[in-house]
Amino acid sequence: MIAWLQATRKTWPAWIVLGAGMLASILASHLVRQDIEKMAVRQFALSCDQITLQIQERLGAYALILRGAAGLFAASGTVTRGAWQAYVEKLRAEVSIPGVQGIGFAQVIPPGRLEAHIGRIRGEGFPQYSVRPAGERAVTTSIIYLEPFRDRNLRAFGFDMYSEPIRRAAMEQARDSGDAALSGKVELVQETRTDVQAGTLMYVPVYRNGASVDSPERRRTALIGWTYSPYRMSDLMLGMLGDRVEQAFEQHSLFHQQRRIGFNGHQWLLAFDQTQAASGISYMPAWSTLLGGIALSGLLFWLMLSVINTRVNAMRIAAELTAEVRERVAQLNTIFELSPDGFVSFDRNRRVVYASPAIARLTGLQGPQIAGLDEAEFSARLALVCTNEARFPGVAAVRGAQTSGVSARGNQNEQRQRIEIGGASRRVLECAIRLSETATVSQILYFRDVTHETEVDQMKSEFLSTAAHELRTPMTTIYGFAELMLERDFGEADRREFLGTIVRQSKLTVSILNELLDLVRIEERRGKDFTIERVDLCELLREIAAGFGTPEGRTAPALPAPDGPLWVRADRGKLTQAVSNVLSNAYKYSQPGSGVEIEPAESAGGACVRITDHGIGMTPEQLARVGERFYRADTSGKIPGTGLGMTIVREIIQLHGGSATLASEAGVGTTVTLWIPAA
Numbered sequence: 001m002i003a004w005l006q007a008t009r010k011t012w013p014a015w016i017v018l019g020a021g022m023l024a025s026i027l028a029s030h031l032v033r034q035d036i037e038k039m040a041v042r043q044f045a046l047s048c049d050q051i052t053l054q055i056q057e058r059l060g061a062y063a064l065i066l067r068g069a070a071g072l073f074a075a076s077g078t079v080t081r082g083a084w085q086a087y088v089e090k091l092r093a094e095v096s097i098p099g100v101q102g103i104g105f106a107q108v109i110p111p112g113r114l115e116a117h118i119g120r121i122r123g124e125g126f127p128q129y130s131v132r133p134a135g136e137r138a139v140t141t142s143i144i145y146l147e148p149f150r151d152r153n154l155r156a157f158g159f160d161m162y163s164e165p166i167r168r169a170a171m172e173q174a175r176d177s178g179d180a181a182l183s184g185k186v187e188l189v190q191e192t193r194t195d196v197q198a199g200t201l202m203y204v205p206v207y208r209n210g211a212s213v214d215s216p217e218r219r220r221t222a223l224i225g226w227t228y229s230p231y232r233m234s235d236l237m238l239g240m241l242g243d244r245v246e247q248a249f250e251q252h253s254l255f256h257q258q259r260r261i262g263f264n265g266h267q268w269l270l271a272f273d274q275t276q277a278a279s280g281i282s283y284m285p286a287w288s289t290l291l292g293g294i295a296l297s298g299l300l301f302w303l304m305l306s307v308i309n310t311r312v313n314a315m316r317i318a319a320e321l322t323a324e325v326r327e328r329v330a331q332l333n334t335i336f337e338l339s340p341d342g343f344v345s346f347d348r349n350r351r352v353v354y355a356s357p358a359i360a361r362l363t364g365l366q367g368p369q370i371a372g373l374d375e376a377e378f379s380a381r382l383a384l385v386c387t388n389e390a391r392f393p394g395v396a397a398v399r400g401a402q403t404s405g406v407s408a409r410g411n412q413n414e415q416r417q418r419i420e421i422g423g424a425s426r427r428v429l430e431c432a433i434r435l436s437e438t439a440t441v442s443q444i445l446y447f448r449d450v451t452h453e454t455e456v457d458q459m460k461s462e463f464l465s466t467a468a469h470e471l472r473t474p475m476t477t478i479y480g481f482a483e484l485m486l487e488r489d490f491g492e493a494d495r496r497e498f499l500g501t502i503v504r505q506s507k508l509t510v511s512i513l514n515e516l517l518d519l520v521r522i523e524e525r526r527g528k529d530f531t532i533e534r535v536d537l538c539e540l541l542r543e544i545a546a547g548f549g550t551p552e553g554r555t556a557p558a559l560p561a562p563d564g565p566l567w568v569r570a571d572r573g574k575l576t577q578a579v580s581n582v583l584s585n586a587y588k589y590s591q592p593g594s595g596v597e598i599e600p601a602e603s604a605g606g607a608c609v610r611i612t613d614h615g616i617g618m619t620p621e622q623l624a625r626v627g628e629r630f631y632r633a634d635t636s637g638k639i640p641g642t643g644l645g646m647t648i649v650r651e652i653i654q655l656h657g658g659s660a661t662l663a664s665e666a667g668v669g670t671t672v673t674l675w676i677p678a679a
Contacts, residue, residue: 011304011305011308013304013308014302014304014305014308015301017297017300017301017304018297018298018300018304020297021293021294021298021300022293022294022297024293025289025290025293025294025296026290026293028290028293029286029289029290032285032289033283033286036281036282036283036285040281044257045257048257048259052261055261062100062202063180063202063204064476065091065103065229066103066180066202066203066227066229067180067204068476069084069087069088069103069105069204069227070204070205070227071477071480072084072087073209073224074209075497075498076494076497079105081124081144081145084105084145084147085145085149086484086487086488087484088102088103088147090483090484090487091103100229100236101152101153101188101190101229101231101235102146102147102148102153103146103147103227103229104143104145104147104153104227104228104229104230105143105144105145105146105225105226105228106141106142106144106161106225106226107141107224107225108140108141108225109131109140111136111140112136114136114140118131121142121144121158129157129158130158132158132159132160133160133163137160137162137163139162140163141160141161141162141171141226142159142160143156143158143161144157152190152192155189155190156190156230159189161201161228164186166184166185167183167186167201169183169184170182170184170203171203171226174204174226175219175223176216176220178205178207178213178219179204180204181202182200182202183201183202183203185199185233186199186200187199188201188232190230191232197232197233197234197235198232198233199230199231199233200230200231200233201228201229201231202229203226204226205219206223206224206226206227207219207222207224208222208223208224339358340358340449341356341447341449342355342356342358342361342363342429342446342447343355343444343445343446343447344356344359344370344378344444344445345443345444346441346442346445347440347441348439348440348441348442349442350375350395350443351372351375352370352372352373352374352375353441355367355370358447359447362421362427362429362447362449363382363421364385364421364423365381365382365385369381375394375396376394376395378395379395379396382419385422385423386419386420386422387420387421387422387426389420390418390419390420391419392419392431393417395433395445397417398431398433398445399433399435402432402433402435403435416430416431417430417431418430418431418454426451427451428449428450428451428454429449429450430447430450431445431448432445432446433445433446434446477502481498481501481502482502485499531571531572531573532569532571532656533569533570533571533572534567534568534569534679535567535568535572535575537565537566537567537568537600537607537676538562538564538565538566538600539565540576541559541579541598541600541609543576544576544580545598550587551587553592554587554592555595557583557586557596557597557611558596558597558598560599562600566600566607567678567679568676568677568678568679569656569676569678571656574652574655574656575652575656575676577652578649578653578674579598579609579611579674581646581648581649582611582672583611586611586612586613586615586670586672587613589616589670590613590614590615590616590669591616594613594614594615596612596613597611598610598611599612605677605678606658606675606677606678607675607676608674608676609676610671610672611672612669612671612672613669613670614669615669616666617664617666617667617668617669617670618664618670619666622664623664626646649672649674653674653675653676657676657677658674658675658676659675660672660673660674660675661673
């Protein structure tokens with residue numbers, strides 16, 4: 001009995017390890033199960049996001065198609081029923097825009113012209129045509145084109161959509177904004193009494209060709225109708241997404257997500273629910289963790305018994321491990337001291353015990369300043385040197401993000417947080433945390449300088465997005481008219497008009513590309529290809545004015561006779577390009593009959609040239625944005641240009657060591673002053 005008690009006292013640590021291992025195995029399997037379910041929820045949310053993005057992109061494509069239809073009227077003024085039918089047929093609507101009931105045109109019928117309108121449509125071969133509901137109203141409209149002109153769509157022929165409040169609200173929004181608008185939920189006139197679905201309509205306004213549409217009042221006056229498309233919601237969703245509506249959620253259950261889609265002021269609420277059984281979620285990793293933990297606990301139990309019986313061996317192994325740990329610590333200290341990244345380690349009480357030398361360079365916080373601070377004090381000290389826009393959230397917040405992301409294999413995902421250090425040299429840092437269970441270190445905070453890659457990524461994204469948007473508009477017009485001319489025969493007048501549109505849009509595309517290439521060359525070479533010489537600014541301005549292609553019907557730029565030469569240091573060709581760009585803008589943004597003046601003058605340390613127009617001018621808000629790439633003060637689309645001219649001007653003048661300034665007043669005119677250093 002005494003021998004048994006002595007043996008029990010020796011082996012009780014092994015029994016404790018076995019019990020703790022069993023409990024840890026159960027807890028670990030539970031955590032793995034939770035992570036599997038979290039992963040399923042994230043996958044479900046990702047599928048919802050993908051479907052939402054797909055719907056947004058498809059609505060944008062539908063709006064673009066309706067704008068193209070409106071472009072028919074902008075191109076030719078009058079669109080016949082046959083031309084409309086040909087346009088819709090070439091779109092191959094069943095393939096390219098699935099779920100759309102049709103593409104139509106609703107015409108505004110001027111007051112007092114209702115009977116004449118009905119007579120004209122009946123004369124086209126529709127003797128039963130009438131406008132529904134009957135009678136004249138303050139504003140009367142009628143659907144006169146709707147392709148494909150068959151089946152359900154025949155019920156909409158002659159319907160006055162403006163007479164119904166929900167449709168009227170969307171039509172007025174499109175009319176006043178000049179952009180596409182969606183209606184609220186309606187029952188389409190195409191509906192029969194079977195398989196009735198909720199419906200919606202998209203409208204794009206069509207204005208009288210050549211009319212001014214730079215304000216809501218002028219848009220109302222210039223309106224001649226709307227291009228539109230009706231959608232049955234179930235058909236629209238199936239047409240957009242097909243089987244994806246079911247396939248996205250086959251593997252998970254008991255999930256619910258909501259997403260909002262905004263389209264030109266109109267909101268859609270999408271509700272995603274999963275009702276399939278949960279058999280698609282595999283809990284095998286959780287069971288594997290549990291069984292593996294139990295097996296490991298048993299192995300540890302027997303190992304503990306062996307360790308207890310071989311204490312001497314254990315002491316030797318412990319000594320060897322201690323030496324290895326010390327060597328590892330020495331290696332890590334060397335790495336920390338040489339690394340460009342910063343590290344801050346905390347003891348078991350979560351107080352700073354070590355800060356690598358890189359911390360001072362990255363954050364400005366010296367090691368002695370933060371040594372001994374607890375994590376809350378350290379967080380406050382670091383937050384003070386950050387900008388308000390990207391302030392350090394605190395060690396506890398970073399640790400919370402870290403511990404909430406546990407992978408299915410039990411590994412911690414790196415949850416990185418970006419902060420921005422203020423001061424003269426602003427830095428963007430990426431921070432993460434590594435938790436530790438050692439006796440001396442509880443956690444290590446890691447910082448990496450990502451300033452350069454952040455700036456590059458942001459500049460690249462903004463540039464690509466803007467350039468693609470600017471090039472897509474003319475290319476869409478070129479493609480549409482070219483395809484229309486390939487597929488149909490037109491008269492000589494229509495053909496020349498179409499070709500003229502294609503040439504104009506092609507010139508705009510080439511202009512954008514040339515100016516983009518100019519910007520690239522200027523930024524890459526940074527003036528290394530400039531040939532700087534002594535140039536008489538007055539003589540150069542006379543040459544520019546004489547060779548400038550003044551628009552037809554406009555007077556040449558006024559240039560006063562100089563008192564004498566004004567010598568500057570400049571590249572003659574580049575300075576000519578800058579002045580010509582400003583002159584071109586001055587003529588484009590001023591009214592016929594108004595003049596443009598060029599005035600050279602001496603200035604402190606150099607000379608300047610002022611170019612003044614008496615055109616539309618700019619508001620202070622517009623003036624503040626001049627020089628941004630692709631920014632144009634004119635939003636009507638009537639004045640050609642790329643929005644890169646002033647950007648190139650400023651780049652050229654700055655590389656000369658000069659500056660470009662603007663002064664403008666809306667409705668009065670604009671003065672651009674270019675300052676160049678003296679020779």
